[in-house]
């Protein structure tokens with residue numbers, strides 16, 4: 402098993418001895434091997450750092466430090482032409498780039514289509530309510546080519562929505578784990594979809610006899626019904642343990658939310 406080292410994050414990355422009295426100031430930091438196993442698709446250290454909250458005001462207003470720019474195209478993805486919206490935390494940009502490669506292998510010819518992430522220095526980004534700290538990304542439903550609703554006029558989910566591709570993608574990102582208080586938890590905070598899509602997903606899961614494993618349950622918990630997400634979903638990540646000034650938002654549901 403890999404050894405843990407203790408780092409006093411609040412004392413400016415000074416190494417502390419094991420007799421340090423302020424135990425609450427110490428976090429257990431895994432070796433990079435362990436991090437790689439928990440989250441092979443995530444870069445937790447390098448690149449842009451999220452500061453503040455994804456959606457905050459005043460002291461909690463989000464910002465992006467040393468932002469990482471997502472190139473407009475790469476293996477398995479294509480992003481907006483405008484550079485303004487392509488900045489993110491190292492964690493989010495690495496996840497987009499690495500997960501797109503997995504999608505390209507699993508579903509040849511399918512491109513991830515990336516919308517807004519954050520501005521170069523983060524902060525409020527109209528018309529988005531969040532997207533302030535580089536931990537949010539808008540992604541077109543996997544398998545769609547045009548940016549258009551996957552619902553018909555009556556609000557029913559159409560075959561523009563590819564259940565298998567989207568579900569597989571959400572499983573992939575949700576399977577990435579970080580250590581929070583020594584416990585592995587998903588690096589995904591929530592995935593916002595239109596309420597009618599959430600209902601559709603709940604019914605689809607029920608029809609197949611419930612979640613097939615714990616990861617299915619974790620995905621369903623994170624799918625939060627939110628208006629305005631019928632042509633894309635919104636992926637929010639938790640703070641990397643290495644983002645010293647990052648504020649996590651409320652997670653997905655405790656249960657399936659169905």
Ligand SMILES: [Zn+2]
Pocket residue numbers: 529532537538539634635
């Ligand atoms: Zn969004």
